[in-house]
Amino acid sequence: MVKENKETWQEGLSKDITFIVTKDCQLACKYCYLVGKNTKERMTWEVAKSAIDYILDHEKEMTEESVIWDFIGGEPFLEIDLIDKICDYIKLQMFQRNHHWFNSYRFSFSTNGINYHTAKVQNFIRKNKEHLSIGITIDGTKRKHDLNRIWKTPEMEKGILPKPEEEKGSYEDVVRNIPLWLKQFPNASTKVTISSADIPYIKDSVLHLYSLGIHEVNINCVFEDVWNDGDDKLFEEQLVQLADAIIDGDYYKDYACSFYSEHIGKPMDSNLQNENWCGAGKMLAIDAAGLFYPCTRFAQYSLRSKKAWTIGNINEGIDKNKLRPFLALNRCTQSKQECINCEVASGCAWCQGENYDAAETPTAYQRATAICKMHKARVRANNYYWNKLYRKLELEGTREEFEKNKRESNLSNC
Secondary structure (H helix, E strand, C coil), rough: CCCCCCCCCCCEEEEEEECCCCCCCCEEECCCCCCCCCCCCCCCCCHHHHHHHHHHHHHHHHHCCCEEEEEEEEHHHHHHHHHHHHHHHHHHHHHCCCCCCCCCCEEEEEECCCCCCCCHHHHHHHHHHHHEEEEEEECCCCCHHHHHCCCCCHHHHHCCCCCHHHHEECCHHHHHCHHHHHHHHHEEEEEECCCCCHHHHHHHHHHHHCCCCEEEEEEECCCCCCCCCCCCHHHHHHHHHHHHHHCCCCCCCCCEEEECCCCCCCCCCCCCCCCCCCCCCEEEEEEECCEEEEHHHCCHHHHCCCCCCCCCCCCCCCCCHHHHHHHCCCCCCCCCEEEEECCCCCCCCHHHHHHHHHCCCCCCCCCCCHHHHHHHHHHHHHHHHHHHHHHHHHHHHHHHHHHHHCCCCCCCCC
């Protein structure tokens, strides 16, 4: 379709709309927060079409300059036929309605990469290449990746977990598609998740991902309370070792790792820096039943101990009263005074869904702080990284040039 429309992508000014197209996945990643994955809940075309019609009918209520149409699972590419049909319909409807999102949209995917090479996925990519953002999750070295990202077995459907020696990792099935992915998306980044068991493999894993040709590694610790005594010390040691490797090996010139940022580890003004970390409430998620959520983390398959928090459905629309609590969320309304006054508060993340799930009562206003000690360890290692790097650059007389051209991670808040 060709149309005279000067709208272009507006970074940071987008509406995030997520279709939970399936709750199925080929893998059973041990750290996955989607505790209720299953093979039965798959979105139908009728539900998807109704959701799109509702969203585009309410253009005046969704005034963001751009939109991200996000597709998740489970594994979204298991439903590539449905996704292809959805995206064709979205493009056609935005064109016919002269919608302000026409030409200012992205289709976004986070995939395990297993089906990436298949004909249907590749046809979809060719058709939508200019408006695609695809991230393949590869956790690092084969040892680290296969520690958590294992193939699902039929027995797991019955709650029977395999013995460690029977687990089958997915590294080889994913890494074979990395060259094709990088050829199509040379600037693509990957997302790495850290939990307690894989802390010892952080340094080697980031360097391994660089060796595969991935220039940007977005890496984060899980928000859930999985951390053991001493994990923060091991974490800091790994990040210091990684800092040495990146700086001594000159990787900082062409590669980025989101663990290191000059913007973290500082106190925050409670008035001027009081934004909510998470976008829950500003985002919109739709599941197979046509229910609306403020974020996918409030859908039932994401929750361990709480009931799903819906804000409407495709038939009745968004219930603004159910959405209202999310509009008043900010750093201070949900944090303890200790967090508000923290000397290293900047960069300390939280997940609104985990806040809700971990809270003592059904509230979104109680900040979960299991990640606190890991953040503080990261800050200490981060300070080491920047002190060492700038000392090296000053000795070489290249600091000014570096600051002008430095590559930074594009990892944004949820």
